[in-house]
Each structure stands twice: as structure tokens, then as C-alpha cells.
Amino acid sequence: MKKQISFMHFVLGLCAIISCSNTSLAIDLDETTRTIPLDSSGSTVILTPEQVKRGKRLFNASCGQCHVGGVTKTNPNLGLEPDALSLATPPRDNINALIDYLKNPTSYDGSESIAELHPSTKSADxxxxxxxxxxxxxxxxxxxxLLQPKLGGEKWGGGKIYY
Structure with a gap:
């Protein structure tokens, strides 16, 4: 029994360390790192530490099942890395374009709606x-x-190469 309690304390302590380091990560990121493309005209926005933490939590809860590490499980050749996002039609390499996609997803070439296949607010039912x-x-x-490539480098969306 004593070993189990010690092990549980170790696990709880480790969880606390990980939790604290993840929380401080968002706060420790400088403004340059948190600067993200807002729209296709080149405007940018600086994410707040709260938006960074919230985005990670929501992504993991809502998108992470199919996009762990920026990979697309249904098509590992197409991830969420900047190059893939910029080559989509229309390009999805800025906040407004990704929001549009999350509301009304289309195929990579933009030719058809995939709202019945990809989670979106349009297909919330x-x-x-x-x-x-x-x-x-x-x-x-x-x-x-859009922040993850700055933090994880080419591993984000790297697909089958890394995962």
C-alpha cells in the first residue's frame, strides 16, 4: 500500500509539473511568436496568452482526435502545416480563412462542401x-x-514522417 501511495504522489507531482509548464508556456511566449496572420491581405494579430491556452485546449478537445500533431488521420499526406494550408483553395493560412473553414469546410481544391464529412458549425447537428x-x-x-509550426517546427503536420 505504501508503494502505491508513493507512486500516486509521484504521478500527481509529475502532472502538476506538466500542467504548470504548459500554463507558463503560453505566458512565456513573446509577442513575435504569438503574432499570427489574420487575413489574406497580410494583417496580423497577436494572440493573448489566454487565447494560446484556450486554443490548445479547444483544439485537443474538438480537433485532436483526427489531427494529433497537425496530422490529418484520414489523409496523412495532407496536414495542417503552413505549406499545405497555403496551397489549399482558397488558402487557409490565416485566422479568418481557418474560421471560414471551420464554419463551412470545403475540399482541398475548394470545389465542394465537405460539411457532412468534416466537423463544422454548419454541420453541428x-x-x-x-x-x-x-x-x-x-x-x-x-x-x-497557426502557432504550432512556430513551436514545433516542421514536426507540426509532418504526418507519417514523424508519427
């Missing part, structure tokens, strides 16, 4: 996790997607 997401939540999720 099919994908319940999307029902409660506000525009602020979609903004935070989009910010998380």
Missing part, C-alpha cells in the same frame, strides 16, 4: 462538439493551428 463553439473559440483554435 452531425458533430455535437461543434455546437457550443463560439466565434471566439474558432479564433482560438485557428490561432493554435
Amino acid at each position: 452531425i458533430f455535437p462538439k461543434m455546437r457550443s463553439l463560439s466565434d471566439e473559440d474558432l479564433f482560438a483554435i485557428s490561432g493554435h493551428i
